[in-house]
Amino acid sequence: MNSLHRSKTMENERVRIRNVEVLSDDWYLLKKTTFDYRRADGVWQTLNRETYDRGNGATILLYNLERRSVILIRQFRFPTYRDGHDGFLVETPAGLLDNASPEQRIRAEAEEETGYRVGDVRKVFEVFMSPGSVTEKLHFFVGEYTADARAGEGGGNVAEGEDIEVMEVPIQQALMMIAEGEIADGKTIMLLQYAQLHLFGVGANRGLVTDI
Numbered sequence: 001m002n003s004l005h006r007s008k009t010m011e012n013e014r015v016r017i018r019n020v021e022v023l024s025d026d027w028y029l030l031k032k033t034t035f036d037y038r039r040a041d042g043v044w045q046t047l048n049r050e051t052y053d054r055g056n057g058a059t060i061l062l063y064n065l066e067r068r069s070v071i072l073i074r075q076f077r078f079p080t081y082r083d084g085h086d087g088f089l090v091e092t093p094a095g096l097l098d099n100a101s102p103e104q105r106i107r108a109e110a111e112e113e114t115g116y117r118v119g120d121v122r123k124v125f126e127v128f129m130s131p132g133s134v135t136e137k138l139h140f141f142v143g144e145y146t147a148d149a150r151a152g153e154g155g156g157n158v159a160e161g162e163d164i165e166v167m168e169v170p171i172q173q174a175l176m177m178i179a180e181g182e183i184a185d186g187k188t189i190m191l192l193q194y195a196q197l198h199l200f201g202v203g204a205n206r207g208l209v210t211d212i
C-alpha cells in the first residue's frame with residue numbers, strides 16, 4: 001500500500017509503549033520511553049527514545065508591504081552558544097503557548113517581544129521543528145504591522161531574563177542575511193522565504209534574493 005494511504009490507526013498499531021521514565025523535570029520535561037515498534041517487514045523491535053517536551057509554540061512574521069520591511073528580534077540563545085557561535089540569534093518573535101490558543105498567544109507574544117500591536121494574523125504552517133527529539137509543534141503566522149501600531153518598546157520579560165533587541169529590516173536585506181549565514185534560525189528562514197514567495201511577490205520564480 002502507498003504510504004500516503006495508510007490510516008493513522010494502522011500506524012498506531014505499530015507502536016506499543018512499554019515504559020516511560022522521567023529523566024528530568026527541572027524546567028521542562030525530558031523523558032526516556034521504551035517501546036516496541038513493528039518494522040515495515042513485520043518484525044517487532046524494542047527501541048528507546050528520549051523526548052524533550054516544552055509544549056507547543058507559535059511564531060510570527062510581522063511585515064509591511066509599503067516599507068518592504070519585516071520586524072525581527074535578536075536575543076541570546078544559550079543552547080547555540082558553542083562551537084564558535086556567539087549565541088545571539090536573529091529570529092522572528094515566538095513564544096510557548098502555555099495553554100492559550102496559538103493565535104491568542106502569538107498576538108500577546110509579538111507585542112511583548114517587539115512592542116507592535118498586531119491586527120489580523122494568518123496561519124501559514126504547523127510544523128515539527130526537530131522531530132527526532134523535541135515533541136513541540138510550532139504554529140507559524142504572518143501579520144501586517146504599521147509604524148503607528150507600536151504600543152511599546154518590546155524587549156521581552158526582564159524577570160525571565162529576556163533581553164530582546166527589535167529590528168526593522170528591509171526584506172531584501174533579511175534575505176541577504178540568510179544567504180550570508182547571519183540568520184541561522186529555522187523558523188525565521190521559513191517565514192522569510194514564505195514572504196519572498198507569497199507576500200512581497202517578486203522573484204518567486206527565480207528564487208534569487210537579488211531579484212527582490
Ligand SMILES: Nc1nc2c(ncn2[C@@H]2O[C@H](COP(=O)(O)OP(=O)(O)O[C@H]3O[C@H](CO)[C@@H](O)[C@H](O)[C@@H]3O)[C@@H](O)[C@H]2O)c(=O)[nH]1
Nearest residue numbers: 027028056057058059094095096136138157160161162187
Ligand atoms: N529558568 C529557566 N528559564 C527558562 C529555561 N528555558 C527557557 N526559559 C525561559 O522561558 C521563557 C520562554 O520564552 P518564550 O518567548 O515563551 O519562548 P521562546 O524561548 O522564545 O521559544 C519560542 O521559540 C522557540 C525557538 O524557536 C520555540 O521552540 C518555541 O516554541 C517558542 O516559539 C524565556 O523567558 C526563557 O528565558 C530554563 O531551562 N530555565
Ligand SMILES: [Mg+2]
Nearest residue numbers: 093094095113
Ligand atoms: Mg520568545
